[in-house]
Amino acid sequence: FINFVKELSELNNLSESCVKKLNVSKMHNGKTVNENLVSLIAKVGEKITIGRTKTISHPGAKNFVYHHTVVKYNLSKLAAVASLETKEKSEKLDLFGKQLTMHIASSNPIALDSESIQKEILEKEQELISEELKNSGKPEKIVKKISIGKLNKFVEENSLLSQAWVMEPKKKVKDVINELKINDLKIKDYYRLKIGE
Missing domain, CATH: 3.30.479.20 (Elongation factor Ts, dimerisation domain)
Incomplete structure (x- = not known):
C-alpha cells in the first residue's frame, strides 16, 4: 500500500492533479492506476478511492x-x-x-481571504443562518443584524x-x-x- 501511494504521488505531479488522468496513468508494472487499485482492494480487503489530488508548483x-x-x-x-x-x-x-x-x-x-470564498458557500451559509433565526421571535431588523454578524464571523473564521x-x-x-x-x-x-x- 505504501509503495502504491508513493508512486501515486509521483504520477499525480505528472497528471496535473486530475483524478481522471491519474486513474488511467501507467505505473511501473505497466498497469494503470485503476487496475492496480482494484488489485490492492482485493489484497487488503478495504475500499480505497482516490477522492482528491493536488499539485502545487509555482516558479520562485x-x-x-x-x-x-x-x-x-x-x-x-x-x-x-x-x-x-x-x-x-x-x-x-x-x-x-x-x-x-x-x-x-x-x-x-x-x-x-474573504473575497476568495465561493459565492455558493456564502449563500448556503446564509440559508443555514436564516433557517436558524427564522423562529427566534425577534424583530426583523434585529434578525437582519444578527444574520450579518453571523455571516461575517463565518467568513472571518474560514x-x-x-x-x-x-x-x-x-x-x-x-x-x-x-x-x-x-x-x-x-x-x-x-x-x-x-x-x-
Whole structure:
C-alpha cells in the first residue's frame, strides 16, 4: 500500500492533479492506476478511492509541508502544504512556513481571504443562518443584524488570512505575516488533505 501511494504521488505531479488522468496513468508494472487499485482492494480487503489530488508548483515559490500522524515515509492521515513566494531565504521564513502549514492542518480554511470564498458557500451559509433565526421571535431588523454578524464571523473564521493564528490566537494570520516584515511575501497557494474527506 505504501509503495502504491508513493508512486501515486509521483504520477499525480505528472497528471496535473486530475483524478481522471491519474486513474488511467501507467505505473511501473505497466498497469494503470485503476487496475492496480482494484488489485490492492482485493489484497487488503478495504475500499480505497482516490477522492482528491493536488499539485502545487509555482516558479520562485517554496513549498512547506506538514504531516500529522505520520504512518511511514511522509505518508500521513492529515497533511497540509503551503506555497510561499519571496526572495528572502531565512530561518524565520522556514519557521513561519512550518507553522503556517500546521495552522492550515488545524484550522482547515476554505479560502485565502474573504473575497476568495465561493459565492455558493456564502449563500448556503446564509440559508443555514436564516433557517436558524427564522423562529427566534425577534424583530426583523434585529434578525437582519444578527444574520450579518453571523455571516461575517463565518467568513472571518474560514478565510486563512483572517483566522486566529493557532500558535497565538489573539493574532490573525495576516498580523503574523506583517510582523515578519518580509515585504514581498505572498501565499501563492495552500491545500489540506485528510483521509476520508
